[in-house]
Structures are given as C-alpha cells and as structure tokens.
Amino acid sequence: MITYSASTVQQILTIESALKTLTKTNVPPNTNDWSVEDSSVLYGLNRWGENYFSINQKGHINVSPKGSNNKKIDLMDLVQELESRNLKLPLLIRFDDILEDRLNRLHEAFQQAINQYKYKGKYQGVFPIKCNQHRHVVEELMTCGRHWNFGLEAGSKAELLIALSLIQDSKALLICNGYKDERYIETTILARQLGRQPIVVIEQTTEVQRIIQASRNIGAAPLIGIRAKLSSRSSGRWGASVGATAKFGLSIPEILTTVEQLRSANLLNDLRLLHFHVGSQINDIAILKDALQEAGQIYIELNRLGAPMQYLDVGGGLGIDYDGSQTSTEASTNYSLQNYANDVVATIKECCEANSIRVPTLVSESGRAIASHFSVLVFNILSKSVVPAKIPSIKENEPLIIRNLRETLALIKKISKNTEVNSSQLQESWNDAIKFQDDALSAFRLGYLGLSERAMAEQLTWACAKEVVERLSSCSLIPEDLKTLRYRLAGTYYANLSIFRSAPDTWAIDQLFPIMPIHRLNEEPKQLGHFADLTCDSDGKLTRFIDNGQIKPLLELHELKPNEQYVIGMFLGGAYQEVMGNLHNLFGSTNSVHLRLTKDGGYTLDHVVRGNTKADVLEAMEHDPEALLERLRIASEKAIQSGNLKIGDAQRLMDHLETSLRQSTYLHE
Numbered sequence: 001m002i003t004y005s006a007s008t009v010q011q012i013l014t015i016e017s018a019l020k021t022l023t024k025t026n027v028p029p030n031t032n033d034w035s036v037e038d039s040s041v042l043y044g045l046n047r048w049g050e051n052y053f054s055i056n057q058k059g060h061i062n063v064s065p066k067g068s069n070n071k072k073i074d075l076m077d078l079v080q081e082l083e084s085r086n087l088k089l090p091l092l093i094r095f096d097d098i099l100e101d102r103l104n105r106l107h108e109a110f111q112q113a114i115n116q117y118k119y120k121g122k123y124q125g126v127f128p129i130k131c132n133q134h135r136h137v138v139e140e141l142m143t144c145g146r147h148w149n150f151g152l153e154a155g156s157k158a159e160l161l162i163a164l165s166l167i168q169d170s171k172a173l174l175i176c177n178g179y180k181d182e183r184y185i186e187t188t189i190l191a192r193q194l195g196r197q198p199i200v201v202i203e204q205t206t207e208v209q210r211i212i213q214a215s216r217n218i219g220a221a222p223l224i225g226i227r228a229k230l231s232s233r234s235s236g237r238w239g240a241s242v243g244a245t246a247k248f249g250l251s252i253p254e255i256l257t258t259v260e261q262l263r264s265a266n267l268l269n270d271l272r273l274l275h276f277h278v279g280s281q282i283n284d285i286a287i288l289k290d291a292l293q294e295a296g297q298i299y300i301e302l303n304r305l306g307a308p309m310q311y312l313d314v315g316g317g318l319g320i321d322y323d324g325s326q327t328s329t330e331a332s333t334n335y336s337l338q339n340y341a342n343d344v345v346a347t348i349k350e351c352c353e354a355n356s357i358r359v360p361t362l363v364s365e366s367g368r369a370i371a372s373h374f375s376v377l378v379f380n381i382l383s384k385s386v387v388p389a390k391i392p393s394i395k396e397n398e399p400l401i402i403r404n405l406r407e408t409l410a411l412i413k414k415i416s417k418n419t420e421v422n423s424s425q426l427q428e429s430w431n432d433a434i435k436f437q438d439d440a441l442s443a444f445r446l447g448y449l450g451l452s453e454r455a456m457a458e459q460l461t462w463a464c465a466k467e468v469v470e471r472l473s474s475c476s477l478i479p480e481d482l483k484t485l486r487y488r489l490a491g492t493y494y495a496n497l498s499i500f501r502s503a504p505d506t507w508a509i510d511q512l513f514p515i516m517p518i519h520r521l522n523e524e525p526k527q528l529g530h531f532a533d534l535t536c537d538s539d540g541k542l543t544r545f546i547d548n549g550q551i552k553p554l555l556e557l558h559e560l561k562p563n564e565q566y567v568i569g570m571f572l573g574g575a576y577q578e579v580m581g582n583l584h585n586l587f588g589s590t591n592s593v594h595l596r597l598t599k600d601g602g603y604t605l606d607h608v609v610r611g612n613t614k615a616d617v618l619e620a621m622e623h624d625p626e627a628l629l630e631r632l633r634i635a636s637e638k639a640i641q642s643g644n645l646k647i648g649d650a651q652r653l654m655d656h657l658e659t660s661l662r663q664s665t666y667l668h669e
Contacts, residue, residue, distance in 0.1 A: 034522065034523060034524035035522065036055040036056070036057060036059055036521050036522050037055075038524070039055055039059070039516075039521035039522070039525075040054070040055050040521075042525070042556060043514070043516040043556075044323060044324045044514060044546055044547075044548055045061075045514070045516065046324075047321075047323070047324020047325065047326075047548065048321055048322060048323060048324035048514050048546070048571075048572070049324075050067070050373060051064060051067045051068070052064055052065070052067055052095075052098055052101075052373055053571065054072075055521045056072075056074060057522070058074070058076075058519075058522070059519060059520055059521040059522030059523065060074050060075060060076040060077065060518065060519045060521070061074075061075040061076065061516075061518040061519070061521070061569060062074060062075065063075050063078075063095060063376075065095040065096075065097030065098050065101070065595070065596075065597050066097050066098075066101055066597065067098070067101045067105075071597050071601050073595075073597075073603055075093075075376070075378070075518045075569065076518050076519040076567065078093070078595075078603075079091065079093075079378055079518070079567060082593060087591045087593060087608070088591065088664065088666070088668050089378060089379055089380045089496060089565075089567070089666075090377065090378065090379040090380070090496055090497040090502065090590045090591075090666055091377075091378050091379075091590060091591050091592070091593070092375055092376075092377050092378075092502070092578065092590050092591070092592035092593075093375065093376050093377075093378060093592070093593055093595065094136075094137070094374055094375040094574070094592060094593065094594045094595065095374050095375070095376075095595050096140050096374065096594050096595065096596050096606060097595075097596060097597050098373050098374040099137070099140055099141065099144070099370065099371065099374040099574075100140070100144040102369065102370045102371070102373060102374065103141065103144050103145055103148075103150065103370055104144075105337060106125060106318075106337065106364075106366060106369065106370065107123065107125070107148050109337045109338045109340070109341035110123035110125075110341045110344075110345065110362070111123070112338065112341070113338070113341040113342045113344070113345035113346070114345055116342070116345075117342075117345050117346050117349055119345050119348075119349050119359060120358075120359050121358075121359040121360055121361050121362060122361055122362070123148075123341075123345075123361070123362045123363075123364075124148065124149055124150075124151070124172075124173060124311075124361050124362070124363055125145075125148070125150055125151070125363065125364050125365075125366060126150070126151040126152050126153045126172075126173055126174075126175050126363060126364075126365055127141050127145075127150070127151075127152055127153065127365075127366075127367060127370060127371075128152075128153040128155065128316060128365045128367040129152055129153065129154055129155070129159040129162055129163065130153075130155050130156075130159065130367070130576075130579070131367030131368065131370075131371050131575045131576060131579075132367070132371050132574060132575060132576070132578055132579055133159065133162065133579050134578065134579070134609075135162075136594055136606075136607045136609075137371070138152070138162060138166055139166060140594075141370070142166050142167065142168075145172075146169060149169055149171040149172045149173075150172060151163075151167060151169075151172035151173035151174055151175070151197075152166065152167060152172075152173075152174055152175075153174075153175040153176075153177060153365045154174065154175070154176055154177065154178070155177045155178035156178050156179075157181075157183075157184050157187075159178075160174075160176060160184065160187065160188075160198075163198075164187075164191055164196065164198075167196060170195045170196070170197070171197070172197065173197050173199060173311075173363060174188075174191070174196055174197060174198040174199065175199055175201060175225070175273075175275070175313060175363070175365065176188055176198050176199060176200045176201060177201050177203060177227070177248075177275075178203070179204075180200065180207055180210065181210070182210050182213065182214050182217075185200060185207075185210055185211055185214040185222065186214045186217065186218060188200050188222045189214060189215065189218050189220050189221065189222045190218065192220070192222055192223060193220060197223065198222060198223065199222070199223040199224065199225045199272065199273050199311070200222045200223065200224055200225065201224075201225040201226065201227050201273065201275050201313075202224065202225065202226050202227065202250065202258060203227045203248040203249060203250070204248070204250075205250065205254050205257070205258065208258050208261050208262070209261075211224065211267070212261070212262075212265040212267065215265070215267060221267050221270045222270065223270055223272050223273070224262065224267065224270045224271045224272065224273070225271070225272065225273030225274065225275050225311070225313065226250060226255055226258060226271065226273070226274055226275065226302070227248055227249045227250065227275040227276065227277070228249055228250060228252075228255060228274060228275070228276050228295060228298050229249035229250060229251050230249075230276050230278065230291050230294050230295060231294065232278065232287070232290040232291040232293075232294050248277075249276070249277075252298075255298070255302075256305075259271070259302070259305050259306075259307065262307075263306065268306055268307055269307075269308060271302070271307040271308075271309070272307075272308065272309060272310040272311055273309070273310065273311040273312070273313055273363070274295060274298060274299045274302060274309065274311070274312050274313065274360075275313035275315060276291060276295045276313070276314065276315055277315030277316060277317065277365075278291045278315065278317055279317055280316055280317055280368060281317065281319045281320065281330070281333075281368060282317040282318065282319050282333070283319055283327075283328045283329060283330060283332060283333050283334065284328040284333075284334055285333075285334060285335035285339055285340070285343060288314075288317070288340070288343060288344075289343055289347060291314075292314070292343065292344060292347040292348060292351075293347060293351065295312065295314070296312075296347060296348050296351030296352065297351065299312050299348075299351075299352075299357075299360065300351065300352065300355045300357050303357050309360060310360060310361060311360050311361050311362075311363050312348060312360040312361070312362055312363065313363040313364070313365065314344055314362065314363065314364050315364070315365050316364070316365040316366060316367055316368070318337070318340055318364065318366040318368065318369040319332075319333035319335075319368070319369070320333070320368055320369060320372045320373075320572060320575075321333050322512050322513060322514060322546060322572055323512060323514070323546035323547070323548060323549060324546075324548065325548045325549030327549045329549055330512075331511075331512040331546060331551075332549060337369065344362060344364070345362065348360065348362065367575055368575040368576075370575075371574040371575040372572045372573070372574045372575045373571075373572055373574060374574045375573060375574035375578065375592075376569050376570070376571055376573075377497070377502055377503065377569065377570040377573055377577075377590075378518065378567060378568070378569050378570075379495050379496050379497040379502075379567070379568055379570075380495075380496050380565050380566065380567050380568070381493045381494065381495055381496070381531075381560065381565075381566040381567075381568065382494045382495070382496050382667060383493075383494045383560070384491050384492065384493050384494065384529070384560050385491060385492045385494070386489070386490075386491040386492075387462045387465075387488070387489055388455070388458060388459045388462055389459065389462035389463045389465070389466045389489070390459055390463070391409070391459065391460065391463050392455075392456045392459050392460065394406070398453075398456075399443070399449060399453055401436055401439050401440045401443060401449070401453075401457060402440075402453060402456055402457060402460070404432075404436045405433060405436045405437070405440075405456075405457060405460035405461065405464070406460060408429055408432045408433050408436065408460075408464055409433075409460055409463055409464050409467065411429055412426070412429045412464055412467040412468060412471075413467055415471055416474075417470055417471050417474060418474070419474065420474060420475075420476065421471050421472075421474040421475045422475075423475040423476075423477055423478060423479055423482070424479075426468050426471060426472070426475070426479075426482060427479045427481065427482060429464065429468065430464065430465070430468050430481065430482060430485075431481075433460075433461050433464040433465070434461070436457070436461070437457055437458070437461040440453070440454055440457035440458075441454070441457075462489070465485050465488065465489055466489060468482060468485060469485050469486050469489060472485075472486070486528060487528065487553065487554055489528075490527070490528040490529050490530065490554045491527055491528070491529040491557075492529060492530060492531075492532050493529045493530070493531050493532070493557060493566075493568075494531075494532050494533075494534075495531045495532065495533050495534070495542075495568065496534065496666055496667050497533055497534065497587075497590070497666070498533050498534055498535050498540065498581075498584060498585065498587035499533045499535070499539075499540045499541065499542065500533075500535060500537070500540065500581060500582050500584035500585075500587070501581040501582065501583070501584065501587050501588065501589065501590070502570075502573075502577065502581055502590060503542070503570060503573060503577055503581075504577060504580050504581050504582065505576060505577060505580070506542060506544070507539055507540070510544060512544060512545070512546050512551065513546075513570050513571060513572055513573050514546055514570070514571040514572055515531075515542065515545060515546075515555065515568060515569070515570050515571070516555075516568070516569060516571075517557065517558065517566065517567065517568055517569075518567050518568065518569040519567060520558050520566075523558060525556040525557050525558045526556075526558070526559065527556070527557045527558065527559055528554040528555070528556060528557070529554060529555060529557045530542060530543045530553065530554055530555065531543075531555075531568070534585070534587060534666070534667065535584050535585040535587065536585055537584060537585070540584075578592075583617055583620060583621070586614070586617040586618070586621070586665060587617075587665045587666065588611060588612025588613070588616055588617045588620075588664075588665045589609075589611045589612045590611045590664075590666070591608075591609070591610055591611040591664070592608075592609045592611070593605055593607070593608050593609070594606040594607035594608075611664050611665070611666075612664070612665055613661065613662055613663060613664060613665070614660055614661050614662075614663060614664075614665055615661040615662065617665055618661075625661050629654070629657060629658065629661070632653075632654070632657060633654060636650040636653060636654065637650075
C-alpha cells in the first residue's frame with residue numbers, strides 16, 4: 001500500500017481546480033497534430049513573453065532581446081554553443097539588450113504620460129541595487145541610463161559605496177534608504193560636496209538627530225528626504241509594507257516633529273523629497289491610486305510648512321505579470337506599464353494644481369520591472385522517476401491476491417477508450433484494485449507474502465491506475481476519488497540545480513516563475529511532472545507552476561530521450577534570485593554570461609562569470625582545500641601500507657579529488 005504525508009494528501013485534495021483547468025479550451029487537445037502555437041498557449045508564453053520570448057518552427061525558444069520580431073536568438077542553439085565553450089549547465093544567461101529595452105520602456109511610458117497630461121515636471125528614475133548587485137548589471141544600467149540621468153538607490157553602507165563609485169552624472173539621484181549611522185550620513189554629506197546628489201531619506205525618528213549632528217560636525221548638510229507611513233491599504237505578499245506597523249517610515253505626527261527639528265537646526269531648506277512605498281509587486285492598480293492621493297496631500301503640506309520640496313519618490317512596487325493573466329493575483333498585475341505611469345503622473349498633477357503647488361520631479365525605484373526579464377536560468381534534467389506501473393510477467397502458482405489484481409487490470413482494459421465510459425464502472429474497478437493492494441500489504445506484514453510478490457502487487461495496482469486514467473477523458477462525470485490519479489502517476493524530473501541557490505523565492509515565499517522546456521516544443525508533452533533539485537532537502541523542489549491566473553502542482557513535460565539533453569528554462573528571475581541564494585549543501589553560483597546583439601544579427605559575449613568551484617564554497621565555510629587534500633593523502637598512504645589500496649588507485653583518487661576542487665559544484669555528464 002502506498003502511503004502519503006499529510007502535506008501530500010492536502011496537495012492532492014486541493015488540485016481539483018487545476019485538473020479542471022487542464023481540460024479547458026486554453027489547453028490544446030491530445031492529438032498527434034501538435035504545433036508550436038499549442039505549446040505557446042499551454043505554457044502561457046503568448047501571455048507573459050512580452051515580445052521577448054517566442055517559439056520558432058524548430059520547437060526552440062527564440063529570444064528577441066530588443067523586444068522586436070527582427071533579431072532573434074535561438075536559445076537552445078545558444079546553450080549548445082555556450083557548452084562548447086566549456087560553460088556547462090546550469091547556466092544563467094543575461095541579455096543586456098533586454099535590460100536596456102526595459103529601461104527604455106519605463107522612461108518612454110513616463111514621457112508619454114507627461115506629454116499626455118501636460119505635466120510641467122519630469123521623471124527621473126533610480127535602480128534599487130538590492131534587486132541585483134552584480135557589477136556588470138549595475139554598470140550596464142548606468143551606461144544605458146545616462147541619457148535620462150538615471151540613478152541608483154542604496155539600502156546599506158556597502159551599496160552606498162557601489163553607488164558613489166558608479167554614478168558619474170552630477171544630475172543623477174542617489175536615494176539613500178535603510179539603516180544609517182553617523183558615518184553613513186557623513187559620507188553622503190561629503191559626496192554632495194563631491195558633486196553627487198545623494199538624498200538621505202529619514203525612515204526612523206532616531207535618524208533626525210544623527211543628520212543634525214553630522215551636519216554640525218562637517219559644517220554642511222545632505223539633501224534630505226522623508227519616508228511616510230501611509231494609511232492607504234495594500235494587499236498581496238508585501239501588504240504589510242504600509243500602515244502603522246510598517247518596518248520603515250514616519251507617521252504623520254512624527255513627520256511634523258521632524259519638520260520642526262529640521263527647522264530648529266536650520267536644515268529645513270535641505271528637505272527636498274517625500275518617499276513612500278506600498279510593497280513590492282503591486283498587483284492591483286487601485287492600491288497605487290489610493291497611495292498616490294495620500295502622498296500627494298502630504299507633499300503639499302510639507303511645501304506649506306516651508307520645505308522647498310522638489311521630488312516625490314513613489315518607491316518600488318511596479319509589478320511583473322509572471323503568469324500573463326493580467327489579474328490582481330500575486331503572480332500577476334491588473335495594469336500595464338503605461339497604466340502605471342499614467343496614474344502616477346495624472347494623480348500628482350491633479351493634486352498639485354488644485355493647491356497651486358509646483359509639481360515635483362517624479363522618482364521611482366523600479367527594480368523588478370527593469371531586471372526581471374533580462375536573465376534566463378537554464379538547467380538540464382539528469383533523470384526521471386515514475387511509479388512502477390510496468391506489468392510484471394506471470395509466474396507459476398501466483399498467490400490469489402496477485403491473480404485478483406491481474407483480473408481487475410484485465411477488466412479495466414476491456415473498457416473502450418473511444419466511447420462514453422461509465423465512470424461508476426471505473427470507480428468500482430479502482431476500489432477493487434486498492435482493496436487487493438491493501439490485502440497484499442497485510443499479507444506481507446504477516447509473512448504470508450514475499451518481497452517479490454509485494455512488488456508485483458504494487459506494479460499491478462499502478463498499472464490499474466494508469467489504465468483508469470487513460471479512460472477518464474471519455475467520462476462525462478469523474479468521481480472525486482479518480483480525479484487525483486493522474487497526479488499520483490506523475491513523474492519526478494531530477495534537475496541539475498539548487499533551488500536554494502538559483503530560485504530561493506520559489507522555496508521561501510512560494511513565488512511563481514514561468515518554467516518550461518526550451519526545446520521540443522513542436523512535440524506534445526504527454527507527461528505530467530515536477531522538479532526535484534540536487535540538494536538533500538525535501539524542500540528542494542518545484543511543484544507550483546503558472547496556469548493563467550491559477551496554480552497547478554504539475555507541469556506538462558516530455559519523455560526523456562536516450563543520450564539527449566532535456567533542457568528547461570526558468571524565466572523572469574532577474575530580480576532578487578541572483579543575489580539572495582545560499583550555499584545549501586554547498587552548491588554554489590552557476591556559470592553566467594552577458595550577451596549583446598551585434599549589428600549582423602549575431603551576438604557577442606560581453607562578460608563571462610564562472611560559477612563557484614568546490615574549492616570556492618569550501619573556503620567560504622572556512623575549510624582549507626589544501627589541508628583537506630593533505631589529510632586524504634595521509635589517509636591513502638596508510639591504506640597503501642596496510643595493503644588495502646594500490647598505489648595506482650591511490651593516485652587516481654587524489655587526481656579525482658584535485659580535479660574536483662577546480663570544477664563546478666554541479667553535475668556534468
């Protein structure tokens with residue numbers, strides 16, 4: 001008898017809606033005439049691809065880094081070419097042209113809104129470094145964003161150092177958030193004298209006196225901002241980012257006190273910015289509208305209190321439609337980039353003009369919306385396991401229990417697959433199979449059935465389940481007990497990656513990312529499966545997949561072919577995933593590459609970052625690779641002396657170990 005944990009049972013019980021979704025019209029029928037358009041619909045690529053991703057007639061994913069239909073890169077061909085350069089899977093591929101295109105789209109959306117509403121101010125964005133701190137990413141954004149005086153947001157002292165070194169434009173903003181000590185504040189004051197524009201955002205009341213003291217010490221002041229705790233509602237995973245219990249920000253009474261403290265210290269003239277944040281991945285545009293109206297009024301009141309306000313920072317939160325459903329679910333958004341820009345511009349204009357206040361320069365800290373699309377995590381499948389449904393050969397003198405299971409299987413096979421099936425007949429046969437399997441387990445426990453007979457009983461039971469599932473599509477009404485059988489027959493695809501290293505949000509906060517094969521998309525995927533990673537942790541798996549506004553626990557996949565790689569891509573993971581991973585089981589960073597399109601339609605590798613070797617991750621945990629090798633060498637010498645190990649084999653062992661230390665932490669075929 002097969003038993004399941006409580007969590008597995010709960011998962012099985014809650015997948016009825018997902019099973020129903022599989023039969024909806026948006027899923028192509030099971031025919032031999034499968035097209036790439038069918039795959040695009042099945043995996044939602046036509047909804048979340050944003051003109052960057054499509055499928056070519058070879059059944060491979062195409063990448064259009066500039067978001068157009070002109071210059072495309074075949075992702076599968078690219079992977080094979082990179083592997084020939086000894087850049088093995090798993091591999092993180094970053095398309096710098098997409099990063100630039102996302103930046104262009106953001107500024108174009110705000111410029112269109114400014115023109116449409118005749119806004120007399122401008123938009124000036126910043127990139128939150130915490131979203132992706134990799135040097136080449138931040139440098140690329142600074143280069144591409146120079147035209148718009150694009151700046152950076154720093155949330156720590158280390159990020160402040162990055163920003164100060166990379167911002168060369170005297171008009172670009174440096175928004176300074178996070179916890180700040182006196183040295184942090186003094187650094188921003190000196191940076192202002194250096195010609196930079198750092199704005200120290202007061203997020204806690206204790207920071208006010210530090211700013212005053214640091215200004216007295218140096219004899220100069222920083223540009224100052226205030227982060228407001230809004231009372232406007234929020235929703236979704238980051239709903240607690242606003243309101244009285246928010247981690248950062250000042251309440252209205254605290255804002256008034258701060259203004260008076262700055263006035264008394266002759267620093268009110270340096271208060272230029274109001275900042276608010278209503279949570280990462282805003283899924284409902286109504287939340288933003290409410291927040292904008294409240295923040296607009298606070299901005300006006302600060303002007304009336306004598307502060308020469310200049311900037312309104314709407315924070316981060318510009319969402320990504322991960323599943324393409326255009327809904328207010330956590331994995332989607334019910335607005336477009338242009339909707340977002342229009343609402344920001346129109347709301348603030350209306351608020352300021354009604355009160356005869358000069359409109360501010362609008363600032364946003366959009367990280368997810370800029371960085372998510374530009375990188376693709378590609379990994380290969382090592383193997384696959386399924387329930388043992390192969391029908392065992394008939395043996396002489398089989399126990400009655402085994403014969404009963406064979407008879408039940410034969411009865412199910414007699415039911416036609418092509419005509420209307422009586423579901424009660426299938427239910428009765430499945431009940432019989434379960435009963436006989438239970439009998440087999442009881443007999444085994446009592447010693448009346450051997451291990452091989454128990455194995456035969458399990459195989460025959462799963463064979464019955466497989467035959468039942470093949471006939472369910474012909475049933476007009478499917479009993480509850482049979483709805484979960486298809487999922488229980490699903491396979492586990494073992495992936496050459498670490499979830500904790502490369503996709504930590506899927507484990508930590510149940511974040512959904514589009515995941516699909518990058519090739520064989522002109523073939524019908526006839527298997528259901530989920531992914532298990534290389535770590536020795538039961539949480540190291542991917543079991544939640546996008547489904548047009550829904551969530552399904554299994555993904556449609558292909559059968560593995562002998563001597564052929566099966567390659568999967570995880571998309572829209574360029575924000576946060578690359579910087580938040582850990583070394584669980586000492587799986588380190590993957591190889592990563594930065595690509596740029598060339599004028600002839602090809603590509604060039606701008607930057608290659610080799611992933612961690614085993615020596616790297618050992619040193620990160622304060623192990624000395626050389627000392628480790630020496631201990632093993634001494635152990636091998638003792639084994640040679642005792643006659644347990646030959647000299648040649650000892651040398652082979654040491655060669656393997658030395659080579660392994662220089663190699664990636666992942667598996668190579």
